[in-house]
Amino acid sequence: MSFKKIVVAGGGVLGCQIAYQAAYKGYDVTIWHRSYSSIGRSQPKLDRIHAIYIKELKALKYKIGSLSADYPKGLVEDFSSLTPSKVDELTARAERAYINIRMAVDLNEAMEETDLVIECLPENEEQKMEFFRRISEVLPAKTVLVTSSSTMLPGTFAEDTGRPDKFLAVNFAGEIWAKNITEIMGHHGTDQKAYDQVTAFAKSIGMEPLCLKKEHPGYILNSLLMPFLEAAKKLQEEEVADAETIDRTWKLATGAPEGPFRIMEEAGLRD
Amino acid sequence: MSFKKIVVAGGGVLGCQIAYQAAYKGYDVTIWHRSYSSIGRSQPKLDRIHAIYIKELKALKYKIGSLSADYPKGLVEDFSSLTPSKVDELTARAERAYINIRMAVDLNEAMEETDLVIECLPENEEQKMEFFRRISEVLPAKTVLVTSSSTMLPGTFAEDTGRPDKFLAVNFAGEIWAKNITEIMGHHGTDQKAYDQVTAFAKSIGMEPLCLKKEHPGYILNSLLMPFLEAAKKLQEEEVADAETIDRTWKLATGAPEGPFRIMEEAGLRD
Numbered sequence: 001m002s003f004k005k006i007v008v009a010g011g012g013v014l015g016c017q018i019a020y021q022a023a024y025k026g027y028d029v030t031i032w033h034r035s036y037s038s039i040g041r042s043q044p045k046l047d048r049i050h051a052i053y054i055k056e057l058k059a060l061k062y063k064i065g066s067l068s069a070d071y072p073k074g075l076v077e078d079f080s081s082l083t084p085s086k087v088d089e090l091t092a093r094a095e096r097a098y099i100n101i102r103m104a105v106d107l108n109e110a111m112e113e114t115d116l117v118i119e120c121l122p123e124n125e126e127q128k129m130e131f132f133r134r135i136s137e138v139l140p141a142k143t144v145l146v147t148s149s150s151t152m153l154p155g156t157f158a159e160d161t162g163r164p165d166k167f168l169a170v171n172f173a174g175e176i177w178a179k180n181i182t183e184i185m186g187h188h189g190t191d192q193k194a195y196d197q198v199t200a201f202a203k204s205i206g207m208e209p210l211c212l213k214k215e216h217p218g219y220i221l222n223s224l225l226m227p228f229l230e231a232a233k234k235l236q237e238e239e240v241a242d243a244e245t246i247d248r249t250w251k252l253a254t255g256a257p258e259g260p261f262r263i264m265e266e267a268g269l270r271d
Numbered sequence: 272m273s274f275k276k277i278v279v280a281g282g283g284v285l286g287c288q289i290a291y292q293a294a295y296k297g298y299d300v301t302i303w304h305r306s307y308s309s310i311g312r313s314q315p316k317l318d319r320i321h322a323i324y325i326k327e328l329k330a331l332k333y334k335i336g337s338l339s340a341d342y343p344k345g346l347v348e349d350f351s352s353l354t355p356s357k358v359d360e361l362t363a364r365a366e367r368a369y370i371n372i373r374m375a376v377d378l379n380e381a382m383e384e385t386d387l388v389i390e391c392l393p394e395n396e397e398q399k400m401e402f403f404r405r406i407s408e409v410l411p412a413k414t415v416l417v418t419s420s421s422t423m424l425p426g427t428f429a430e431d432t433g434r435p436d437k438f439l440a441v442n443f444a445g446e447i448w449a450k451n452i453t454e455i456m457g458h459h460g461t462d463q464k465a466y467d468q469v470t471a472f473a474k475s476i477g478m479e480p481l482c483l484k485k486e487h488p489g490y491i492l493n494s495l496l497m498p499f500l501e502a503a504k505k506l507q508e509e510e511v512a513d514a515e516t517i518d519r520t521w522k523l524a525t526g527a528p529e530g531p532f533r534i535m536e537e538a539g540l541r542d
Contacts, residue, residue, distance in 0.1 A: 070526075173524060181523045210520045216511040220520040223506055224531065227498035235494055240487040249481045249491040252452045253444060254534065255341075256527040260495065263525065 003115035003144075003201050007032055009131060011042030011103075014148060015120030017176050020049045021074055023097035025205040030102040032110040039103045050098040053177060057091045074177035074206045108138050116201060118170070119147045128152070129160050136162030144194045146170045150222070153215050155187035164189040168198060171219045172207070174267075182207040183219040229269065232260035274386035274415075274472050278303055280402060282313030282374075285419060286391030288447050291320045292345055294368035296476040301373040303381040310374045321369040324448060328362045345448035345477045382409050387472060389441070390418045399423070400431050407433030415465045417441050421493070424486050426458035435460040439469060442490045443478075445538075453478040454490040500540065503531035 005028045008019040015031060023029040033039045056072045063071065064082050071079045076090060104110035111117065117135065121128055128147065139145070144166045147154055158164035168186040173179040182202040186195050195211075202209040210220060218226060232246050241249075247259025258266075276299045279290040286302060294300040304310050327343045334342065335353050342350045347361065375381035382388065388406065392398055399418065410416070415437045418425055429435035439457040444450040453473040457466050466482075473480040481491060489497060503517050512520075518530025529537075 179524065181520070183520065208519075208523055210512075210516055210523070212512050212516075213510055216506070216509070220506060220512050220517055221524050223511075224499060224502050224517070224521055225524075227502045228495060231495050231498045235487070235491060238487070239484055240494075241481075241483050241491050245481055245483075246491055246495070248479075249452070249454070250495055252479055252481070253450065253492050253496075254527060254529065256525060258525065 002204070003197065004028055005114045005116075006030070007104075007110055007114045007117045008120055009117060009135075010034075010120035010122070011038055011045065012120060012122070013045060014172060014174075015118075016042060016045040016049055018118055018120065018148070018172065019101055020046060020053070020097060021176055021205050023101050024053065024075075024094055026093075027205070029097075029100070030104050030110050030114075032104050032107065034105075036105055039105070042103070046098070046101065049177075050094065053094045053097075054091065056177065057087055057094060061087050072178045073208075074180040077206055107134060111135060111138050111140070111143070113140060114143055116198070117143060117145045119145070119149075123149060123151055125152060125156065129157060132157050132160040132162075136160065139163070144168075144197055146198055148172065150219070151217075153187065153217060154185065154190070155215055158187050158189055165191040166194045168195055169215075170198065170202065171221070173221075176207070180207045181210055181221075183210045183212060183221060185212040185215055185219055187215045225263070229260050229264055232264075236261075273475070274468065275299055276385045276387075277301070278375075278381055278385045278388045279391055280388060280406075281305075281391035281393070282309055282316065283391060283393070284316060285443060285445075286389075287313060287316040287320055289389055289391065289419070289443065290372055291317060291324070291368060292447055292476050294372050295324065295346075295365055297364075298476070300368075300371070301375050301381050301385075303375050303378065305376075307376055310376070313374070317369070317372065320448075321365065324365045324368075325362065327448065328358055328365060332358050343449045344479075345451040348477055378405060379409050382406060382411070382414070384411065385414050387469070388414060388416045390416070390420075394420060394422055396423060396427065400428060403428050403431040403433075407431065410434070415439075415468055417469055419443065421490070422488075424458065424488060425456065425461070426486055429458050429460055436462040437465045439466055440486075441469065441473065442492070444492075447478070451478045452481055452492075454481045454483060454492060456483040456486055456490055458486045496534070500531050500535055503535075507532075 006022050007030045008015045009032045011031045011033050019029050019031050056075055061084055076082060121131055145161055145163060147169050150171050154167060154169040158167050161167045168190045171183040173181050184199055199209045212219060235241055235246055236243055243261040247261050250256055250259040277293050278301045279286045280303045282302045282304050290300050290302045327346055332355055347353060392402055416432055416434060418440050421442050425438060425440040429438050432438045439461045442454040444452050455470055470480045483490060506512055506517055507514055514532040518532050521527055521530040
């Protein structure tokens, strides 16, 4: 019943991360590209991710036995039971993942027998819609389809997919090997079974699934983050306080490791 | 030039905390009450705070030498250099503070020679205004006056105080021995000198001063917190996700120790 073969559509930064993480966790993974040239652009991204995993795993060996809350949770789920030989196993697994990820351009061939397609195309509504229409004709009946769009709602595309009941949305954080969270959001026509399958898949690749009960722009995280960051920008713009004081206030008052301006900086949201 | 004699006007929870903390840090502290019966209501609050300081100091002895980021920073400013005999000194200081806080009802007598008055009356505009008018007639020329109102702006009362240049606002967090932050906010007529004196006073009682450059409703903290908490409530009300999932999302994504619903619970903002 559980998924075996996964297709990631689009070899951008997020697509490569998801593909690598799924392969690392033992899935049969194919990245489908729109063109041969996009395979070429994708390869250095995969190379970089592979280098990060190998480096993180190497660093983990030296952390064994020391308290650490910030180990890469996507790479190792239980830091407390880690041993050097277990790290060696994980390193071998990363090497296998790197070698085994398949690249494809032929849509029919790529989608054959696939259990799950994760759409990671650019945030362009028309491009996504065209893709969903194209694959609606070639996807096996069993295949569950998810979009990774962070700005568009799954309801926008549901009918175009030809399988609204097996279609939903997922939102990953950047650097999924370190920040292992996945928000999962259906539209009103999503079957609970497909939702549960995707939730189980997220867990199986080391993610913490965060389940939304209905469609909502911005999922949970951005719905909280955006008004908070806006309030911080307003305080700065109105010259009530400077960014450093605002960040310090938030950290001291709430115990958070980062204030709003630091969060904006890390997310590339600050000019 | 620095303050010696402090009057806290009002013996509620916040007033007692500020009075005790200032006495603990060596200031000559008087709590002015509107009536004798309010002295009676205030005493158990002071007793409770004293018991907390003694208990926290006792607990500190057992923490010496162990890493701890969450020691009560209002009680001890540098945990890393703490010794058992230093804790004994601090305990003796707490005992002195408890004994030395004076209670007063006569306004003239209470305000005599005072360097700083911290108004901690109930959040009632008329009551505060009446108080400011009354003391404007008896305060020494040198006295700096602050309101601890968290919901009203200092500009509202500036003229009634008779000393707008020496009048500003401060905002403490609850449990100031543990969460040692003080937001400091002037109105457009506050002199920089008075502002700096209050900032120095806040530091001298172990607080982290957070300086606002102008008057702003909600100071910094509540200006950030309110839209954030509103967003969380909206997600719950619209049944996008439950409180537990929303809190978990925030904590996992930002590394914060608490999510919005836990913050509301602690602040008594949740039904």
